[in-house]
Amino acid sequence: MDLKEKLKILSGAAKYDVSCSSSGSKRQNTKKGLGNAASSGVCHSWTSDGRCISLLKILFSNACIYDCAYCINRSSNDIKRATFTVDEIVNLTINFYKRNYIEGLFLSSAIIKNPDYTMEQMLKVVKKLRLEENFNGYIHLKAIPGADLKLIREAGFYADRLSVNIELPSEKSLNLLAPQKKKESIIKPMSFIGQNALANTEERKKYKKAPLFVPAGHSTQLIVGASPESDFQILKLAEGLYKKFNMKRVYYSAFIRVNNDKRLPNIKPPLRRENRLYQADWLLRFYKFSAHEILDEKHPFLDENIDPKTSWALRNFNYFPVEINKASYETLLRVPGIGVKSALTIVKARKYAPITFDELKKMGVVLKRAKYFITCNGKYYSNQFLTPEIIREELTKNKEYQIPLFPLTAIEKAV
Numbered sequence: 001m002d003l004k005e006k007l008k009i010l011s012g013a014a015k016y017d018v019s020c021s022s023s024g025s026k027r028q029n030t031k032k033g034l035g036n037a038a039s040s041g042v043c044h045s046w047t048s049d050g051r052c053i054s055l056l057k058i059l060f061s062n063a064c065i066y067d068c069a070y071c072i073n074r075s076s077n078d079i080k081r082a083t084f085t086v087d088e089i090v091n092l093t094i095n096f097y098k099r100n101y102i103e104g105l106f107l108s109s110a111i112i113k114n115p116d117y118t119m120e121q122m123l124k125v126v127k128k129l130r131l132e133e134n135f136n137g138y139i140h141l142k143a144i145p146g147a148d149l150k151l152i153r154e155a156g157f158y159a160d161r162l163s164v165n166i167e168l169p170s171e172k173s174l175n176l177l178a179p180q181k182k183k184e185s186i187i188k189p190m191s192f193i194g195q196n197a198l199a200n201t202e203e204r205k206k207y208k209k210a211p212l213f214v215p216a217g218h219s220t221q222l223i224v225g226a227s228p229e230s231d232f233q234i235l236k237l238a239e240g241l242y243k244k245f246n247m248k249r250v251y252y253s254a255f256i257r258v259n260n261d262k263r264l265p266n267i268k269p270p271l272r273r274e275n276r277l278y279q280a281d282w283l284l285r286f287y288k289f290s291a292h293e294i295l296d297e298k299h300p301f302l303d304e305n306i307d308p309k310t311s312w313a314l315r316n317f318n319y320f321p322v323e324i325n326k327a328s329y330e331t332l333l334r335v336p337g338i339g340v341k342s343a344l345t346i347v348k349a350r351k352y353a354p355i356t357f358d359e360l361k362k363m364g365v366v367l368k369r370a371k372y373f374i375t376c377n378g379k380y381y382s383n384q385f386l387t388p389e390i391i392r393e394e395l396t397k398n399k400e401y402q403i404p405l406f407p408l409t410a411i412e413k414a415v
Helices: 003-012 086-098 115-132 149-156 171-177 183-206 231-245 271-286 308-315 329-333 340-349 357-362 388-397 410-414
Strands: 055-059 104-108 138-142 161-163 218-224 249-254
Touching: 003 055, 003 086, 055 086, 086 104, 086 115, 104 115, 115 138, 115 149, 149 161, 149 183, 183 218, 183 231, 218 231, 218 271, 231 249, 231 271, 249 271, 271 308, 308 388, 329 340, 340 357
Parallel strands: 055 104, 104 138, 138 161, 161 218, 218 249
Antiparallel strands: none
16 A cells, blocks of 8 residues: 555544644754744644644554444444554654644554554654654654553653543443443553653753653543533543643544444534533633533533533522622633633723723623623613523524534535
8 A cells, every 4th residue: 555545544534533732832943953842833723623733643553453333443344444654654744844734743543453562653653753853843642541651651751742532431431332441541541641741840840951741731532422421421520630630631522423333322413512512621721610610410411502601600690790890800700701811901900990891892801791790880781680581592692602513524424
């Protein structure tokens, strides 16, 4: 099989992994090196559905020994199989980079022979890029669950980011849909990478020349909709990953039915649900919300018509309206339509003069949402104080407020 055909097969097979990012690293170029993964050296190109396209995104191989129900590359599928050599990936990366097609490499793989062998091959790729080709561009590498932790640790000193895909939100679903994978083999490398990243941070405080270990952190991916877990269960899991394993990012991937398997639900890709989970995840990471505040046992699923922050505000309407000129920074963060930057701007600006509704708009506040939950100098935007029911009705009528559903790709339509 020629290289062009391999590239076609293995780039296509990699598209279902959405945990592809190119941010957070500060790996500087060297005098005789090639590439730069500093913040100014890595471009960010995003597709309309939020997926990063700035990296060469490929699998080392799609010849998998596992038979996961949801995976296009599972061993029982009758599809074209291909496996790169180490040199082929290295040459592709260098040549594509020189032509300005890419800013770095995202390398994952199906499990060939066994986890250790797969991890060894991927490690050879990144070592050759760094040590022989002097490549200093961005590298995101998959850490293979079940592989020797020594291999994963060594890979962490060459890659900018490592990721271990958890895939499914519960052990029960993992046993049903991916019985060859074990929860322990997934959690163990996650914990290991998180601990080593923290240790490396402390080491570099003492020794500035200590080698970097996954400077862009580590991440994971969850498939949404392949199993029956609620959004509440998913968010609790994500919250735990952030707290316990020093996780940089959890990615959510709307389930796409690519296999005819009776264990899988026959549904369309839940793109709107995926979008809401990303919004809720943002609240966990930057707005100081907990999973139990966003959802609970009585409200286990996110509202697809209202964003999670607004949904929380409507359920807790007794906290509103808040006075823009007096509310604390933490309170402002809870107001729908007010972001981290605009909340900081409000706190700074009101020291010099009272803020009005017109000034809020200039500060980046989304007044279409915020106006229902705030007062400016004691004034409410409407002549009468609106109820949660009326606010919800007005917001859902607003077409600009609705989430656009992105068109499915040709393959998604085909399945």
